[in-house]
Amino acid sequence: MSELQNEIETLLRFARSMGAEITSPWFYAQLAMIAVAAGIGAGVSWLVRRRLDLVSLTMGWPAAIRLMVRTFIENLGLIAFIIVVALLQAAMLSLTWPSRSYLLGVIVNLAIAWVVIELIASQIRNKLAFRAVAVSAWLVAALSILGLLDQTVAYLDSIAIRFGNFRMSALLALKAIGFLIVALWIVSGIGNYLDRQIRNAADLTPSLQVLVGKLVKLFLFTLTIVIVLNSVGIDLSVLVLFSGALGVGLGFGLQKIMSNFVSGVILLADKSIKPGDVISVGDSFGWVDTMGARYCSIVTRDGREFLVPNEDLVTQRVINWSHSHDRVRLDVPFGVSYASDPHAVRLLAIAAVAAIPRVLKTPEPVCHLLKFSDFSLDFVLRVWIRDPVEGVINVSGAVMLELWDTFKREGIEIPYPVRDVRTIEPLHIVVDDARGGH
Numbered sequence: 001m002s003e004l005q006n007e008i009e010t011l012l013r014f015a016r017s018m019g020a021e022i023t024s025p026w027f028y029a030q031l032a033m034i035a036v037a038a039g040i041g042a043g044v045s046w047l048v049r050r051r052l053d054l055v056s057l058t059m060g061w062p063a064a065i066r067l068m069v070r071t072f073i074e075n076l077g078l079i080a081f082i083i084v085v086a087l088l089q090a091a092m093l094s095l096t097w098p099s100r101s102y103l104l105g106v107i108v109n110l111a112i113a114w115v116v117i118e119l120i121a122s123q124i125r126n127k128l129a130f131r132a133v134a135v136s137a138w139l140v141a142a143l144s145i146l147g148l149l150d151q152t153v154a155y156l157d158s159i160a161i162r163f164g165n166f167r168m169s170a171l172l173a174l175k176a177i178g179f180l181i182v183a184l185w186i187v188s189g190i191g192n193y194l195d196r197q198i199r200n201a202a203d204l205t206p207s208l209q210v211l212v213g214k215l216v217k218l219f220l221f222t223l224t225i226v227i228v229l230n231s232v233g234i235d236l237s238v239l240v241l242f243s244g245a246l247g248v249g250l251g252f253g254l255q256k257i258m259s260n261f262v263s264g265v266i267l268l269a270d271k272s273i274k275p276g277d278v279i280s281v282g283d284s285f286g287w288v289d290t291m292g293a294r295y296c297s298i299v300t301r302d303g304r305e306f307l308v309p310n311e312d313l314v315t316q317r318v319i320n321w322s323h324s325h326d327r328v329r330l331d332v333p334f335g336v337s338y339a340s341d342p343h344a345v346r347l348l349a350i351a352a353v354a355a356i357p358r359v360l361k362t363p364e365p366v367c368h369l370l371k372f373s374d375f376s377l378d379f380v381l382r383v384w385i386r387d388p389v390e391g392v393i394n395v396s397g398a399v400m401l402e403l404w405d406t407f408k409r410e411g412i413e414i415p416y417p418v419r420d421v422r423t424i425e426p427l428h429i430v431v432d433d434a435r436g437g438h
Contacts, residue, residue, distance in 0.1 A: 045077025335376030
């Protein structure tokens, strides 16, 4: 109860001092000066936005410097406001008592803290995380500037719950969250750098590069969480209390997520599918772009990107066009009339595809007579390509066009079905004339 009384007395003293400040005519004079400085800052900000193109100005710069310079230029209006208010405060300090320019000093310190925090936090790419970090850091700085930080810390520490011998206060929770955000952001940058280095390792296959990169990131994030929780005083043995609930959650709500995660590890370990492979899953045909912990990204020829769960790639039938090698055989069926010489047709079909750039010379194209059908001699032309990622339908279409041109030039007919209809009994046809007679 004494802690609460101390907090109440502190708030009352702060309220009395603010009341005395508000009733002073110098308070309103400072407000007028702040308004003038704000107008000047707004004018500077308008001129900067009108005259400077930040994107073209910083194009090609390193990312860290580019973000910091853009943030600095975007805050030029606020910097001009700080300069004007600081000059006004210096003038008042030379003319009158320091207490009569107290508000100007507070405003300058708060504005400087905001600019510095924004410059540092500008390295965070995620906009939501950037705003959360900037606002949280500024609130701490504002409480320190106003002299309320110690009282706020004591109050947050007084709000607590107990788990056995462990005491979890609001202050401890906020410290853990803040340290975790900063530490995970730093570790994320380190993990991305190591992942890029691993992907550039020529001695590792693409699937091993992805697997090692993800294991390194998982290790770094786990280690960071453990270190941060221990550093803020959270006993990790308390987390055992939640293991039962976590097990139930994994058994019911998270079993698909865990299944996809394990399937992703299996795919990376057995190398059945790796980034760059050309695969067919169901009706989707494309190449594997990225392999994540939960899904694989498959990019199709028309630019669409399918996110296929890892479990489907393990349990369903998948055609990997480039698993052991990058050569793919295409079968192009066609038919010619019975008046054609099948030996000449085979030779002409093989010669026709020789001019297509993507058709390989080795293995050589072959043409086989399949069967004698009702209306045609049916053949199949088999060709090989080495770049299925560039598409297979376009090659089949090019082969069929070459066959069409060659057969037209050589007088070989591509037949179409012709049926004779025979009637057993005579037909009586009745024709009505224009006058309605028969």
